[in-house]
Amino acid sequence: MKNIVIANFPRFNNQIWLPVLWASAKTYYERNGERVNEWHWEPSLLDIYSEEYFDDICDRLRKLKPTIFAISLYVWNYKISHRVAEWVKTTFPDCLVISGGPHQYFKHDMDWFKDKWYIDASLPGDSYGEICFKEILDNYDNGKVDWEQVTDLHYPIGKQRRVQRSRKTMTKKEERVYDYDYTVYASQAEYIEQFVEFQRSKTPHAILLALLETTRGCPYGCTYCDWGGGTSTAVIKRGLDKVKADIDCLKQYYLDFLYIGDANFGIFEERDIDIIRHLTDRPWWSKQRFKVGYGGFAKTANRMDAVREIVRLDVEAGLSQQKEIKLSMQTLDDEVLENIDRKNIPLDIQLGALEPIARDNKLPMYVEIIMGLPGMTLDKFYTDFNILGDRRLSLQFFEWILLPETPAYARDYRERYGILSIEKTNGWTDYELHGHANIVVGAKSFTTDDYLQMLLSASMYRMLIQGGYYRNTIEEILGQGVRVGELIRTVIEEFYYVQLRGHADQVRKDWQHILDNREIPCQTIVANERVYIGWYFVALAFHNPEEFTAPLINFLQHKYNIKLNTIEQDQKFTINCTNFNKKYLKFPYVYDYTKDDNSRHDFDYFLSLFQHFSESGKIFSGNKKLLGVI
Numbered sequence: 105m106k107n108i109v110i111a112n113f114p115r116f117n118n119q120i121w122l123p124v125l126w127a128s129a130k131t132y133y134e135r136n137g138e139r140v141n142e143w144h145w146e147p148s149l150l151d152i153y154s155e156e157y158f159d160d161i162c163d164r165l166r167k168l169k170p171t172i173f174a175i176s177l178y179v180w181n182y183k184i185s186h187r188v189a190e191w192v193k194t195t196f197p198d199c200l201v202i203s204g205g206p207h208q209y210f211k212h213d214m215d216w217f218k219d220k221w222y223i224d225a226s227l228p229g230d231s232y233g234e235i236c237f238k239e240i241l242d243n244y245d246n247g248k249v250d251w252e253q254v255t256d257l258h259y260p261i262g263k264q265r266r267v268q269r270s271r272k273t274m275t276k277k278e279e280r281v282y283d284y285d286y287t288v289y290a291s292q293a294e295y296i297e298q299f300v301e302f303q304r305s306k307t308p309h310a311i312l313l314a315l316l317e318t319t320r321g322c323p324y325g326c327t328y329c330d331w332g333g334g335t336s337t338a339v340i341k342r343g344l345d346k347v348k349a350d351i352d353c354l355k356q357y358y359l360d361f362l363y364i365g366d367a368n369f370g371i372f373e374e375r376d377i378d379i380i381r382h383l384t385d386r387p388w389w390s391k392q393r394f395k396v397g398y399g400g401f402a403k404t405a406n407r408m409d410a411v412r413e414i415v416r417l418d419v420e421a422g423l424s425q426q427k428e429i430k431l432s433m434q435t436l437d438d439e440v441l442e443n444i445d446r447k448n449i450p451l452d453i454q455l456g457a458l459e460p461i462a463r464d465n466k467l468p469m470y471v472e473i474i475m476g477l478p479g480m481t482l483d484k485f486y487t488d489f490n491i492l493g494d495r496r497l498s499l500q501f502f503e504w505i506l507l508p509e510t511p512a513y514a515r516d517y518r519e520r521y522g523i524l525s526i527e528k529t530n531g532w533t534d535y536e537l538h539g540h541a542n543i544v545v546g547a548k549s550f551t552t553d554d555y556l557q558m559l560l561s562a563s564m565y566r567m568l569i570q571g572g573y574y575r576n577t578i579e580e581i582l583g584q585g586v587r588v589g590e591l592i593r594t595v596i597e598e599f600y601y602v603q604l605r606g607h608a609d610q611v612r613k614d615w616q617h618i619l620d621n622r623e624i625p626c627q628t629i630v631a632n633e634r635v636y637i638g639w640y641f642v643a644l645a646f647h648n649p650e651e652f653t654a655p656l657i658n659f660l661q662h663k664y665n666i667k668l669n670t671i672e673q674d675q676k677f678t679i680n681c682t683n684f685n686k687k688y689l690k691f692p693y694v695y696d697y698t699k700d701d702n703s704r705h706d707f708d709y710f711l712s713l714f715q716h717f718s719e720s721g722k723i724f725s726g727n728k729k730l731l732g733v734i
């Protein structure tokens with residue numbers, strides 16, 4: 105029996121995903137393959153091992169002796185996957201090593217197979233992996249495959265191992281009639297159970313996550329996106345009965361998180377609403393711990409009713425991890441949206457549909473902003489703050505990871521917008537030793553200094569607006585008609601750059617190192633601790649009440665003529681390293697800055713609380729503000 109082994113290494117060993125690619129490809133092959141009895145699909149147990157388990161991975165592979173070894177490449181497992189693939193090829197020279205996933209460079213780098221000498225063939229991330237496996241297994245002949253028989257496959261030719269693409273491609277019609285209507289988890293329930301048991305025995309501390317794909321493909325073509333089932337494609341869907349059977353199967357496990365990996369959930373209206381109903385039908389093992397996330401919702405106004413119903417059901421059942429309602433906007437600027445070829449339902453239509461649910465359930469609404477998009481400028485950046493701030497919407501910021509298979513990676517696109525990206529091999533926000541990513545930090549429309557200012561502004565926003573820092577003072581300023589973007593810009597440009605010039609110069613120096621050195625994450629130092637620049641002001645406020653907070657408040661007081669009483673009131677409610685984790689009485693108030701029994705009072709712990717509050721939406725709802733009142 106020939107052995108196929110698939111590895112999709114996790115980002116962290118405390119977050120383990122069920123092996124969906126393995127389950128889907130195996131099921132597809134059992135339905136469509138020609139040589140089913142010749143192949144043994146080794147259960148995908150390698151998927152629990154992260155970088156630090158390299159020796160365990162090799163021990164396991166040594167016993168398995170793979171005939172075919174396939175890796176799925178992402179930003180976070182790029183290095184470990186290559187390292188293992190090279191080891192496999194060295195140890196088992198006859199084994200065919202195949203790569204897939206969104207983080208591959210062969211479309212732009214003709215030396216891909218020369219540098220990665222151990223890879224025999226690579227499949228684009230947006231091609232159907234199931235078809236690739238079927239065609240490889242059916243055409244395998246004694247260590248060789250006629251790669252021209254495999255749809256979309258790229259393989260090396262000649263001594264130089266130049267990249268050649270198979271002429272066999274998938275037509276739109278083939279996409280539409282593709283055999284997609286099967287259960288993934290339920291078909292492989294026995295093995296999924298085995299996987300779960302194995303995971304529990306090896307990494308009992310880990311949480312368990314699963315991806316449920318009910319549709320595949322996306323009709324849009326946002327230039328920054330590399331979506332699993334392809335972009336600018338037809339959307340194919342699984343039968344409702346199959347989706348429900350998979351949900352029933354998943355309900356048997358202690359899942360912590362289910363990610364509905366559809367790009368446009370809600371596009372099939374009643375069917376998609378039915379899926380949410382089925383999710384909430386019978387209880388999962390823990391209402392507190394089990395949560396749901398979504399790839400994306402339908403993006404046409406005529407599906408807004410369906411999206412609203414999905415969100416309503418989700419909120420009522422407490423399904424989502426985030427206690428906030430997300431609006432789909434990457435920026436509000438039309439020119440930037442055009443540059444990235446992004447279509448959004450207009451903000452007011454989204455608000456009109458979702459605001460009543462938010463209001464009824466006392467939930468805040470937020471918008472995800474992608475930083476560094478082509479055409480963005482500092483003025484536009486602050487305008488987004490203003491418009492969204494006027495509507496009391498919260499903002500979350502993400503760096504733009506330039507993925508190699510996206511339209512934006514193409515040379516002419518990068519040249520047109522002057523996109524400048526930097527390679528990072530040890531993570532961006534934090535050290536992540538097995539990651540690899542290209543982060544966009546400049547373009548024709550903004551310099552790297554501008555980008556740093558955007559990062560600092562996001563950090564200031566997190567502290568002042570989301571963190572509730574000197575909340576009454578900030579409310580008083582906004583009450584004067586000052587807009588959020590104006591306030592943040594003023595504080596950065598007139599206070600931070602001027603009055604804290606020494607700090608600002610240090611951060612600029614660190615930024616230059618970050619730009620120059622691919623091994624340094626986007627961090628600076630506050631009180632001898634390394635901190636992501638996006639959390640910089642939170643760290644300053646925590647560590648340096650004298651050096652930072654006092655002059656900041658002084659500046660705000662004079663600039664906006666704030667009542668002394670307001671400031672004094674805020675001072676009492678503000679957390680920093682001197683009072684964190686303490687509870688004391690100061691007439692007429694009781695201040696309780698303790699969160700739990702944990703005796704830690706360092707910044708990392710404080711920040712983890714802050715991030716948890718921020719991510720769960722709590723920071724922007726209710727009265728509890730971590731930098732303000734707990």
Ligand code: SF4
Pocket residue numbers: 322323324325326329330331335336367400403
């Ligand atoms: S970002 Fe969403 S809508 Fe745009 S192409 Fe990707 S999956 Fe489709």
